[in-house]
Amino acid sequence: MILQRRRSNSFLIFFLVLTTLCSILFTIYIIYFSTLPKIPRRNSSPRLPNISNKGCTSSSNSEASIPNANNVPIMNLRKRLGKNKKKVMLLIIVSTAPARFERRQAIRTTWWKHCTDDKVKCVFVTDGFIVDEIQRELTIQERNRYNDMELQPLMGGREFGLRFLNQIKWAHANFDFQFLLRIDDDYFLCLKRLLSELPMRPKKNLVWGFFHCARATQITWIDEAFMIFTADIIDRFLSQNESVLLCHPHADQQIAIWLAKIPRKLYFHDKRLYHDPPASFSRKFDNIKNICDSYIGVHGTYADKMKNFGQNANDGKKTVVDIPKFSRFCPTTRFNYRLMDVRFLFHPKLCKDNPTWNVERTMFIGRENN
Numbered sequence: 001m002i003l004q005r006r007r008s009n010s011f012l013i014f015f016l017v018l019t020t021l022c023s024i025l026f027t028i029y030i031i032y033f034s035t036l037p038k039i040p041r042r043n044s045s046p047r048l049p050n051i052s053n054k055g056c057t058s059s060s061n062s063e064a065s066i067p068n069a070n071n072v073p074i075m076n077l078r079k080r081l082g083k084n085k086k087k088v089m090l091l092i093i094v095s096t097a098p099a100r101f102e103r104r105q106a107i108r109t110t111w112w113k114h115c116t117d118d119k120v121k122c123v124f125v126t127d128g129f130i131v132d133e134i135q136r137e138l139t140i141q142e143r144n145r146y147n148d149m150e151l152q153p154l155m156g157g158r159e160f161g162l163r164f165l166n167q168i169k170w171a172h173a174n175f176d177f178q179f180l181l182r183i184d185d186d187y188f189l190c191l192k193r194l195l196s197e198l199p200m201r202p203k204k205n206l207v208w209g210f211f212h213c214a215r216a217t218q219i220t221w222i223d224e225a226f227m228i229f230t231a232d233i234i235d236r237f238l239s240q241n242e243s244v245l246l247c248h249p250h251a252d253q254q255i256a257i258w259l260a261k262i263p264r265k266l267y268f269h270d271k272r273l274y275h276d277p278p279a280s281f282s283r284k285f286d287n288i289k290n291i292c293d294s295y296i297g298v299h300g301t302y303a304d305k306m307k308n309f310g311q312n313a314n315d316g317k318k319t320v321v322d323i324p325k326f327s328r329f330c331p332t333t334r335f336n337y338r339l340m341d342v343r344f345l346f347h348p349k350l351c352k353d354n355p356t357w358n359v360e361r362t363m364f365i366g367r368e369n370n
């Protein structure tokens with residue numbers, strides 16, 4: 001009897017352990033797959049238009065040549081508004097993937113709320129050629145509902161450089177801005193603080209953000225997650241000869257390559273920008289209040305943290321300090337893509353050829369992946 005009960009007990013325990021293990025494994029499996037980024041595969045849908053050469057060239061048969069997949073309202077890159085462009089001090093472009101609805105909502109309920117006066121315009125820019133039908137429908141609905149989103153003629157690939165080129169073309173075609181901020185959708189922004197100090201900042205030659213400085217190789221470049229340019233720099237970018245214009249899969253290297261040809265430019269490495277590791281995973285930001293007293297922007301701020309920061313940010317006008325000499329941060333202002341770490345090393349190619357790179361092989365996906 002006793003022996004039998006022991007045996008049935010151990011069977012019971014074995015059974016319990018087995019089911020617990022199974023459910024743990026299943027949960028891990030579910031979590032893992034639900035957090036993978038949803039990146040549509042190229043050429044996987046016959047419904048999508050042939051977009052070869054549309055990103056980087058500005059052909060003269062302009063508007064008509066931009067494909068309009070399944071009635072997706074694609075942004076107008078080549079309006080000729082002339083003097084009728086909307087005049088703003090600051091144009092903010094938040095670069096975001098269609099699937100990142102939650103991040104956009106977190107922004108809409110936090111720093112977007114300060115985007116009210118007519119000095120500033122805030123827009124989400126996402127890819128309009130969306131393979132997944134449901135995602136495409138949701139994105140169009142979201143755009144129509146909030147009226148704060150533009151869809152660019154790109155698929156959700158890793159064409160960060162092309163994406164940037166599209167964004168500045170659209171910005172240039174539609175707005176007469178003094179400053180352009182291109183920012184990631186996981187950046188908390190102290191917008192009131194920024195707006196209050198912009199009038200005191202240089203109106204020309206300015207490149208403002210968080211820079212990387214590789215001392216060993218003597219190169220520097222601005223991180224693409226947060227970049228402010230004065231309008232003249234954007235003009236310089238867009239007035240490059242299109243037959244020799246270079247594109248790169250990483251926007252920050254492409255911009256560094258373009259900037260290398262501009263002799264007089266003012267690099268502003270802003271220590272009030274928090275960059276890495278993501279704020280959402282850093283203990284430093286647990287229960288932090290009045291974040292805008294110490295920062296002007298915080299990277300790696302995902303939806304929950306965004307709302308958390310927004311509750312008590314104390315955003316507003318603060319003391320403005322002069323732009324520190326760049327040489328105090330980095331001994332060089334030069335850039336050479338050949339000296340980049342092998343993980344990020346790609347050779348630039350002519351934009352007009354609508355180039356692709358074998359990016360999946362070595363591409364850094366870290367932050368995108370959560």
Ligand SMILES: *[C@@H]1O[C@H](CO)[C@@H](O)[C@H](O)[C@H]1NC(C)=O
Pocket residue numbers: 050051052
């Ligand atoms: C896309 O267009 C180019 C040039 O018009 C053409 O050579 C190419 O075959 C087309 N590709 C597809 C998939 O239709």
Ligand SMILES: *[C@@H]1O[C@H](CO)[C@@H](O)[C@H](O)[C@H]1NC(C)=O
Pocket residue numbers: 241242243244
């Ligand atoms: C652009 O570059 C090409 C190739 O070097 C050259 O033939 C052309 O004249 C240039 N165009 C302009 C407007 O400078």
